[in-house]
Structures are given as C-alpha cells and as structure tokens.
Amino acid sequence: MKIPHVWRRLRRSLRSTTPARAGAAVVILLGALVTAGTAAGPAQAATQGPCDLYAAGGTPCVAAHSTTRALYGSYNGPLYQVRRASDGSTADIGLLAAGGYANAAAQDSFCSGTSCVITVIYDQSGKGNNLTQAPGGGAAPNPDNLANATSAPVTVGGHAAYGVFIPQGTGYRDDHTNGIATGDQPEGMYAVLDGSHYNGGCCFDYGNAETTNHDDGNGTMEAIYFGNIKVWGYGSGNGPWVMADQENGLFSGVNAGYNANDPSVNDRFLTAIVKGGPNQWAIRSGNAQSGGLATDYSGPRPNVNGYNPMHKEGAIILGIGGDNSNGAAGTFYEGVMTSGYPSDATENAVQANITAAGYTTSTSAGATGELHAVGAGKCLDVPNASTTAGTQVQIYDCWGGTNQTWTHTSSDQLTVYSGSSQLCLDASGKGTTNGTKVVVWTCNGQSNQQWHLNGDGSITGVQSGLCLDVTGAATANGTLAQLWTCSGQSNQKWSLG
Template sequence: MRKSERLVAATAATCLALAGVGIVGAQEAAAAGSGPCDIYAAGGTPCVAAHSTTRALYSAYHGSLYQVRRGSDGHTANIGVLSTGGPANAAAQDSFCANTSCVITVIYDQSGRGNNLTQAPGGGAAGGPDNLANATAAPTTVQGHKAYGVFVAPGTGYRNDHTSGIATGDGAEGEYAIFDGTHFNSGCCFDYGNAETSNNDTGNGHMEAIYFGNNKIWGSGSGNGPWIMADLENGLFSGVNQHVNTNDPSVSHRYLTAVVKGGPNKWAIRGGNAQSGGVSTFYSGKRPNVSGYNPMHKEGAIILGIGGDNSKASAGTFYEGVMTAGYPSDSTENSVQANIVAAAYH
C-alpha cells in the first residue's frame, strides 16, 4: 500500500471510530431518557399494565397518573406529571386537597390498555368494597420532586377484574414493584399482580403476584422477614418447595425493588435496593413441586394490596409497578433497576 493509500485508510478508520463513538453515545443518551416500560419494550417484553402515583413509566407519557377524591365535597381531580415522562405533579394534589382529606380513587394504567386499578369489591375471604388509600399518607421524593405513594392500611385494596393483555393460563409474564420495605405485616396478603377474575379462591396456580411481608403460614425465606415471595394461590412461595427457601433473604430496604416472573414450568424471584445497586436472584427454577402449579392457571385480573379472594389484613406501601407480556430477561430487569435507581427515590 502506497503512503497516500495508507493515509486515506487511516482517515476512514478514524471517521468510522468516531461515528461509532457517536452511535454508542446516542444509544446511552436514549437509554438514560427511557422509562421502565421503554426498556421492557426494547427487550421484547412490553408492559401490558403500568401503574404509578409517583412518575411516568414511559418516556413519552404525559397523561394522568391517578385520581383523588376530596372529603369536603366529593369532587375528584386527575393528577398528572410535571412534564412528559417526568414525576407526578404533587402540587396539584396539594392544592386540590388543601384543608380537607383526599383518597386515591383510580390508579391509571399508562400502557394504554385501560388496565386501571379502582376500589376492590368484596370477595370470598372478605366483604367489600375495600377502603381507598389516604392520598397523603405516603409522601416521598422522586426525580427531585415531591410525590405520593399508595399507603395500604389493613382493609385497603384495589382491583381490575376486566383486563386487557394480562397473561392467562400458563402464559409468560413479568412483574416488578417498588415498595416501602419498612412497611409490612404478617396479614394476608400485600400483593401486586395477577389474580382471579371472580374475587374467589379458585384453586392452586390461579394467581401469580408479588407478595411482600412476613407471613409464615405457607412459606418463608431466611431470617424473620419480611420477604419477597410469590402468591400463586393457596401458597406464598419462596422457591420450589412450599415451605422454607433459605436463599430468599429477609429484605427491608426503605425503597425495595421486588420482581416475580413466570412462564411454562419456570419462575423467579428477584429483589434489590431501589436506591442503589442491582437486583439479585433469590430463586430461579421450576414451578413448585405441589400439584396444581404446573401448568399454571392464571386468570388475568390485577390486584394491589389484597389477596386474590380479597383477603385484606395486610399492610404496605406501593410506589410503582408493571406487568409485562412475556418472560423478561435478567438483563432487561437489570436495566430497569438502573432506571429505578436513577429516579432517586428518597
């Protein structure tokens, strides 16, 4: 190769390298501006339900996050975001609820499928309708702005029995939620996820929801709890056995990332600190070795703060959560965790 040719080749290589840097930088910038549901979609497991009272879960979302009703006159107001893809407009709630009380009446589904959560009706375990959450009982800060979570006192519950796109039967799905890891009890059952459409216990394997608390009746992890477990109906499972899985640790981070995902004869529990670090796998393997859980019989309702049959003795605080179509990869969930940490809950 002549000297002039070598110069041309070197120049071209330099330009390609710089272009590559530009492409990588653009990808990193796009990822930094993505919401959890953008990340799940990029991983091939899009959100089919996305609930949060604290922030948008899509970078392009600019609609309402939730609705409040004030006690003084029964009027309602929708609470949106400060900016597209941004945190909740808590100031709008504060203004609307000034000098009176407010409850959260609707938690809107940001996925566009209409899977909103509203006041849970009665069920086989307890009558209803359930209580609605005090709209100011769980103040927090996210993305540097004031926001409010969903404070579930015993008797409080939300549900949607007529959903779109939620996994049924043995279909694959993923779920994550951000909870207050210091607010829990041993009552049944502080859940978020897939449940029965009839509000009754219809048998083993008819649910797949994230559970958080220190109930030991059906199963437990190591220590005294609380634990992230899966409510699969007629059992809170921490692993393949119905009772103790010592690899499922007690976790009590002030802001806790909790993950449950399931597919044909496989499921997993993952968790971590929503303020720092990654998520760890506490269980990943076959379905429980008890009759009725393989295959699963999921029905596709969505619950928050209660069990599938409206058991409502539980307590906890919910900030955000999603349900996906398909079984998310660990790498996708790791990216979602990075987004959660970057949201700077405190």
C-alpha cells in the same frame, strides 16, 4: 444527557454494592445512560422509562401503574385520581412534563383544607387496566377502603410525590383486563415498595389474580408478595421477604416452605420482581436506590397439582390477596406487568432506571437536633424530662436540652434522651386513628415507633400513615402532639436540626 455525571454515579454504585446485587455491569450502564438527565431542570424526565426498556427486550408492558412518575419516556397522561372529602369532587393528577414526575402540587392545591383518597391508579400502557376500589370477595365480603392520598409522601428525582399507603382493609383491583397473562402464558412484574412498611397479614400483593374475587384453586394467581407471614413459604432471617403468591401458597422457592436463598429485605425503597412461564418462575429483589438485583429463586414450578401448568385468570390486584384477603399492609410507588418472560438483562436495565429515578426521603439516618414545630416556632419536648414510658410529648420553647434533642435512626426511630434514659417516639397503644397520643416509650423496634421524615416537612407514622400533629394548630407551650390525617397544614410541618 449528562453522560459523565451518570458514569461517575454508576461507578460509585457498583463499588458500594455486593457482587450478588451488582447485576450485569454493561446492562446497568445501558440502563443508567438511557435514564440520564433526571436532575436537569425542574421537571426533566428520563429519556426512557421502564416500559420502554421492557419493550426493547421483547416483553412489553401490558399494565403500568405509578403515582410518582411516568413509566414511559413519552407518557403525558394522568397518573391517578383523587377524591376530596369536602364535596366529593375528583381530580386527575398528572405530570410536571411528559415522561416526568408527578405534579404533587396539583394534589396539594385540590385537597387543601380537607382530606383526599386515591380513587383510580391509571394504567399508562394504553390498555385501560386501571386499578380502582376492590370489591368484596370470598375472604372479605365488603368493598375495600381507598388509600389516603397524603399518607405516603416521598421525594423522587428531587420532586415531591405521593405513594399509595395501604393499611389493613384497603385494596385495589381490576377484574376486566386487557392483555394480562392467562392460563400458563408467560409474564413478568415488578413493584417498588416501602421496605419498612409491612406486616404478617395476608396478603400484600401486586400482580395477577382471579377474576372472580374468590380462591379458585392452585395456580390461579401469580403476584408479588411482600411481608413476613410464615404460614406458607418463608426465607432466611425474620423477614420481610419477597415471595410469589400463586394461590393457596406464598412461595419463596420451588415449594411452600423454607428457602435459605430468599433473604430478609428491608431497604427503605425496595424493588421486588416475580416472573413466570411454563414450568419456570423466579424471584428477584434489590435496593431501589442503588445497586443491582439478586436472584432469590429461579427454577421449576411447585411440584403440587395445579401449578404446572398454571391456571392464571388475568385480574390485577394491589394490596390484597386474590380472594380479597385484606389483612396486610404496605406502600406501593410504582409497578408494571409484562407480556412474556423478561430476561435478567432487561430487568437489570429496569433496575438501573429505577435507581436513577432518585427515590429518597428528605432526612438521612443519623440526623440529630431539635425537632422544630414549624407552625408554632417551638420544639418537640418531653415534659419535665420525664423518664416515664407513656408520657405524651408536647411543644415548648426551644432551649437545647437533651429532652428536646432527637435522633432519626437507620431503622426510622426518633430517639431522645430524657433524664438518663433513651426513649423512642411512639404511637400510643399502636393506635391508627385521629387523636392517637404520641408518647415516649422504651424502644422496641415495632412499627408504631417508626417514622418517615418526608420532603414536604411532614412526619408520618409507618404503622398508621398518619401525620405527627400539633393539637388544634395551637402555639402555646404545653400543647400536646398527636396523630392526625395528613393535611399539609403548618401544624404538621417539622424540621430536624
């Protein structure tokens, strides 16, 4: 345990965060110390995970899901299962070491040359609350899609991993759970999400839902919601917001409606928390890379019939609403559900554990240079320095021109100066299917112009989850770029700078 290193890191984190998100310094120090050592060695793990901290606080995990890391210091089982398209075979993806990080290389090897979907997200708590393909429900009668296994590459603790990328129509569920709160029983939950991937659809949730897959009335759910829908509750700014889905309402505060204290949050990695007990519930949120948690709401239940007492049913959902409303989008990395109402101090320690885990992307905002197509040995190029919106980009011999010089911005745009015009890399027509053209367009801040530059060299579109791809793996000048299912092949590897 490298305590001096952790102490220096903690002091920098506390100096760089606002008081509202600083949390309790003593508790954060405790959480940081028990997670020290994440950078020591190729597979070194935290000595404790979030669920060890919840247990120490008297509110043990009853479900623990992650595709990126162990959530207990001693866990050494599978994190998730993938199924490949070529032959329908499945494989469990485990850890590099007990209590450590996902063995992404095992997935890469198993899925090489084909595509894979995530079929199971295993419960690490030992209670068997595994998440699998969501069946049809009242809002959408057919089973939901499964997530592409490579659409959310990420780096955690210096190790490659994959999150769960959920576009519209995709969702996971467990209707037959063990130990999840029912009725008015107290519980807590957190999720680490991609704060830049969201929409205004209903409903990107993680948490407690109906076992019937239908809307069973007020108070039959208690789940984390993330997005910018304003049909029910909403917070300050334009969103997105962390809110609570308590059925027939997304609540940002005591009632459906506006809560000025629930801020818009768009941290690249976001910690979202909801907890609830008899006539008491809270929302908390924070940056999953640094700093503490803010309390966005803490108070009584909605003063509408059905919410006090609650009527929770104890299913678990991910990416959908309780009645299988599947019009939302988001990305999930890890999350848990607890028995009992966790204290703020326990959650502060968990937040310190999350920030110490080291979620990151490989290329920082502000990086500028040629965008090299690794497999072709050429550069991403705006043909003839065109200033026409909709021009499809290509690969071409690198020569250092402005039409080959790209900047990765803090809002995940890739900008280029072509002629005298600044343009953005854009998924044409907001396409989300294989073969969608990748073009330049006037910058507008929409999600089809946001790109994640990942630790494995891939570049994924935030809206689609597909990879920036050199068509046909060709190497000739003038070969066009497109979106395609991430495959790990060299024609989807890029280097900026």
